[in-house]
Amino acid sequence: MALPAKGHIVVLGTAGSGKTTIALLRAYHLANIPDAGKVLLVTFNRALVKYMEAIKNFQSKNLVVENYHKYARGYLKSRGKILHGNIIVSSMEKEKYIEKALQDLSLKYPLESTYKRSKDFFLEEISFIEKFGLVNFEEYKKAERIGRAASNIKRENRKWVFYLFERYIELRENDGKKYDWDDMAYYVFNELKIDVNRRYSHIIVDEGQDFSPMMIKSLVESVDKNGSFTFFGDVAQQIYGSRLSWRDSGIDVSKVWKFDINYRNPESIIKFAKAITQNKYWKKDKDMIEATTQIAKGPKPVLIEFLNEQEEIMWIVKQAIEVGKTASTVIICKKRYEIDMLLYKLKEKGCIGIEIDKNTPGFADEKKVYLSTYYAAKGLEFDNVFIPFLSKKRFSSFDNILQTESENEFYADRIKLLYVAATRSKYGLYMSYSGELTQLFPKKSNTYDFYKGVDL
Ligand SMILES: Nc1ncnc2c1ncn2[C@@H]1O[C@H](COP(=O)(O)OP(=O)(O)OP(=O)(O)O)[C@@H](O)[C@H]1O
Numbered sequence: 161m162a163l164p165a166k167g168h169i170v171v172l173g174t175a176g177s178g179k180t181t182i183a184l185l186r187a188y189h190l191a192n193i194p195d196a197g198k199v200l201l202v203t204f205n206r207a208l209v210k211y212m213e214a215i216k217n218f219q220s221k222n223l224v225v226e227n228y229h230k231y232a233r234g235y236l237k238s239r240g241k242i243l244h245g246n247i248i249v250s251s252m253e254k255e256k257y258i259e260k261a262l263q264d265l266s267l268k269y270p271l272e273s274t275y276k277r278s279k280d281f282f283l284e285e286i287s288f289i290e291k292f293g294l295v296n297f298e299e300y301k302k303a304e305r306i307g308r309a310a311s312n313i314k315r316e317n318r319k320w321v322f323y324l325f326e327r328y329i330e331l332r333e334n335d336g337k338k339y340d341w342d343d344m345a346y347y348v349f350n351e352l353k354i355d356v357n358r359r360y361s362h363i364i365v366d367e368g369q370d371f372s373p374m375m376i377k378s379l380v381e382s383v384d385k386n387g388s389f390t391f392f393g394d395v396a397q398q399i400y401g402s403r404l405s406w407r408d409s410g411i412d413v414s415k416v417w418k419f420d421i422n423y424r425n426p427e428s429i430i431k432f433a434k435a436i437t438q439n440k441y442w443k444k445d446k447d448m449i450e451a452t453t454q455i456a457k458g459p460k461p462v463l464i465e466f467l468n469e470q471e472e473i474m475w476i477v478k479q480a481i482e483v484g485k486t487a488s489t490v491i492i493c494k495k496r497y498e499i500d501m502l503l504y505k506l507k508e509k510g511c512i513g514i515e516i517d518k519n520t521p522g523f524a525d526e527k528k529v530y531l532s533t534y535y536a537a538k539g540l541e542f543d544n545v546f547i548p549f550l551s552k553k554r555f556s557s558f559d560n561i562l563q564t565e566s567e568n569e570f571y572a573d574r575i576k577l578l579y580v581a582a583t584r585s586k587y588g589l590y591m592s593y594s595g596e597l598t599q600l601f602p603k604k605s606n607t608y609d610f611y612k613g614v615d616l
Pocket residue numbers: 173174175176177178179180181182394397423424538539540541583
């Protein structure tokens with residue numbers, strides 16, 4: 161918390177090791193240094209911003225808590241680069257532009273096989289170009305392509321992708337759209353290069369593993385030269401799929417601080433989480449920090465097999481209502497319709513569930529039943545966590561046509577979701593499925609208790 165208020169600091173920590181807690185404390189500490197100037201605490205998802213706002217019961221006029229995109233939009237606005245809202249291309253519009261660019265170039269170069277590849281391939285590749293800020297062809301050609309293996313493309317064919325990128329920018333600009341959510345960071349970075357003013361003396365990034373290299377570069381650049389930049393992250397919880405590393409972002413550190421005490425999860429859950437990482441689909445990373453010490457005690461996680469989904473839903477609703485009476489409880493789902501359906505079922509039983517999203521105010525520590533996607537639950541914690549629908553079909557069915565990544569990468573992404581969800585729990589962890597259990601579930605059955613729903 162009180163490391164020097166100057167230079168770059170990187171903290172990597174395991175789940176529940178106090179990264180968010182210390183990020184908040186450091187932000188508050190820095191904001192209260194006399195004449196220190198403004199402090200920005202920035203994170204990836206908006207639900208976590210709300211959570212942070214609620215737990216920072218200390219207010220300071222010098223402290224701003226925002227997600228990255230709000231910060232980027234605000235900065236570009238302040239520089240007169242965004243005069244009205246609709247100059248940013250939404251994800252859906254971006255897809256349409258890329259589709260159109262692909263049509264145009266397929267017509268122009270009918271024999272070029274690169275243009276036979278799917279729209280999703282180009283979406284992925286353009287996002288890579290943007291996340292690294294590789295806006296001229298030479299840089300893109302030279303770049304080591306990390307990230308999704310299926311998107312790999314031979315170097316000699318990269319020029320075709322780059323033509324498409326340029327066509328996309330052209331089409332978008334013809335409509336007066338200057339940015340999309342992936343390349344905004346690049347424009348922020350460039351603007352800062354010609355801006356002599358710095359609004360923030362100190363910037364702290366939480367959940368930094370999900371920021372693109374360009375986002376981090378722009379944040380590093382946003383800090384006053386006498387100020388500090390502090391990065392908190394956990395590569396095991398990188399769930400936004402890009403798999404780009406903070407090490408590509410130009411953070412200048414000689415030492416990486418490591419947080420390896422898990423204050424949140426009971427020992428039983430830590431063992432289970434570790435078993436998740438032993439699955440063959442888990443991607444090893446030298447930056448991953450394992451818990452060496454645990455503090456909390458709690459029961460073993462449970463896995464319950466139901467005969468069918470109706471039984472599974474009935475049991476979850478009943479059990480969540482029961483444990484939600486005395487402790488904070490969340491049900492984590494993959495799909496929006498699963499959340500809506502559970503909200504409805506809870507209501508039928510007289511319980512008003514609360515959906516966690518960017519607008520949910522307050523602290524998820526109340527004795528209530530919450531519903532969340534895997535993504536929105538990131539960074540949060542609850543006494544009890546339910547993870548239903550862990551069948552192969554629901555949780556990990558790979559569709560060759562729909563997915564842009566390879567099968568292995570798809571499973572590697574899914575398994576991280578399971579890891580993030582399981583490590584949200586401070587006490588109880590209830591997992592369930594009907595049909596065939598996902599192959600991503602740990603085989604080591606001594607890390608959890610198994611029940612058949614009919615016997616409960
Ligand atoms: N030094 C500490 N002593 C006791 N409890 C702590 C300490 N640091 C953090 N905690 C508690 O541990 C829990 C986890 O902390 P926090 O949410 O900050 O971890 P995190 O590293 O951000 O986790 P994750 O990456 O999994 O979201 C919180 O309940 C927090 O209050």
